[in-house]
Amino acid sequence: MTGIRQLADHLELSIGTVSRALNGRPGVHPATRERVLQAARELGYVANQSGRSLRRGQTNTVGFVVESGHPSNLGGDNFQFATIDAMNLRLAEHGLDLAILPCHSADDPISFLARTVARGVVDALVLTATRQQDKRIAFLTRSRMPFLTLGRSATPGDYPWIDLDFFGVAQDSVARLVALGHRRIALALPNRDVALAHHYLDGYRAGLAAADLPFSSDLVLRVDSSEEGGVALGGLILDHPAAPTAVMVCSEVTVPGLYNHLASRGLTAGRDLAVIAFRQSPPLRFLSPPAAGYDLSLRDLGHELADAVADLLAARQGHLSERPRTRIWPMTFCDSPSLAPPGRKRGSSSSS
């Protein structure tokens, strides 16, 4: 196998420059870094892990913790796959590999993290599905394992995070529905304790307040993040005493099941019930009619996560000293016929 010395000789560069390029550290011209990474790929460069471990305690592997055992994973959520995909490709440019670490819902998340930290097989961790009070964040802060989170948390700590704009999207969704004439707007949340549901709910309340509409907890519906959950959601809405004319859906994986239940009752999204999802994932564009929602580039998000991890590792080594970066990711509204004024059938019912 090709080592760093052979690689440096081949490129006629110093070992230090090659090392910095391979490890995504600053002080290397992008073109030089690209040349080093390409030669490393072509020559089959393999880092001397034992030397590296002794020197810096590194495996050059980033762990991405996902929750497994939840219905949403069985329903085919493309969000994580597409984001991880892009993150993986960008991490390679930083000389880092990715390991997805599934923590089963039947396992204790702290025991899981304790094992992961004790084994020392990753240099940094990315946590997802953050809770408002997240004991994993407290644990990792104590363990001194570098980490960032995809999703905010109210748990304090000096860690970087990136979060999608659940608050802003919910607020904007209410405004759009109100502008179309809706007054009885249901909110569908995942029935798990995840921080994003709090932010989506807060944005919904803020949107209602801005439109001088009352908040009614009866209109907040909680279902499994799955197609079956969407079918259940359809039943809750159609049989709801307040006869909501619109629904805002936090988990887009429920939308196909919702459509299916509407169809079973002879109803159509848009015409009979306005539907707007948090995220307009690709499957939602194949529905009839396509479902409205908010788009983001999962590729850009994956790149941002990779760059944030690389910065975190560089900071840990004293190469960067900036504050942990935190970022709320913007989303772009995508209109669609599922977003329509209150329908004749349901809009005319008189319950308010």
Next chain:
Amino acid sequence: MTGIRQLADHLELSIGTVSRALNGRPGVHPATRERVLQAARELGYVANQSGRSLRRGQTNTVGFVVESGHPSNLGGDNFQFATIDAMNLRLAEHGLDLAILPCHSADDPISFLARTVARGVVDALVLTATRQQDKRIAFLTRSRMPFLTLGRSATPGDYPWIDLDFFGVAQDSVARLVALGHRRIALALPNRDVALAHHYLDGYRAGLAAADLPFSSDLVLRVDSSEEGGVALGGLILDHPAAPTAVMVCSEVTVPGLYNHLASRGLTAGRDLAVIAFRQSPPLRFLSPPAAGYDLSLRDLGHELADAVADLLAARQGHLSERPRTRIWPMTFCDSPSLAPPGRKRGSSSSS
């Protein structure tokens, strides 16, 4: 943290018994193993990795290599998630953790495996998406890293594998379509070089031969494993000079796109084109009409994979000496209205 000695004291068992139970090795009564694992969870047992590594070179982590950067991953394939989920849970019973290692299609698979082996962060690997000629198998055989494959390969080696019954399902699908009166049966394959496509094609040819029908390579269509690929498939079938009356679909993720294209031409699966998928995944049951296919328990498959890995590691330590196990996984036919006799519109066209 609780070590193995404290755990053994607490359970009033020998350290050897506790170690065997934790590591999924034979010679421990299932009830005892369960008691040990439960106590380990309750007491927050963390293995002493340095001691373990010196003694047996183990990290108790299994790497599951997935290909990333392919359209099928973006389309929301639940197969891998659900299988990995069940495997993860069963591995925990063997005292093993799982790390999903995404190898990007832009990366060289051998460099990727060389890095993974050199880092020594996993005890064994599971390979997926096997090729008929798979250089990864040859590499891992040389590297002496224990591995098994999900999917057969023509590449020789003394490794265990589990494969779904692509051949048998394709053969059975042809027989069912022929019994309904179909003669012009299209075959949709992924346009990637994966071994499963070869087996599905071979089963199709065997089914045609058994029915005394000619094989025509014109009816073998290759599209991306994605919803967009399904839309393209719809175009290829509807504009095909031979006017196929049925299609067998290897990648079930293409079926929603196929339905969508049919609908855009005023056609319906079943009535106008018989559709039978290799696997009847949950989203296919939500289509209108639900798509026929073959079912399997991804939970059972995940458990089988986990047990096979545990056996592989036990064999490596001299505790088991059996031959690598190989298994073709059976599938169960699930009927649905998408499987119907040739329709009036298309069945009556005279091209054969």
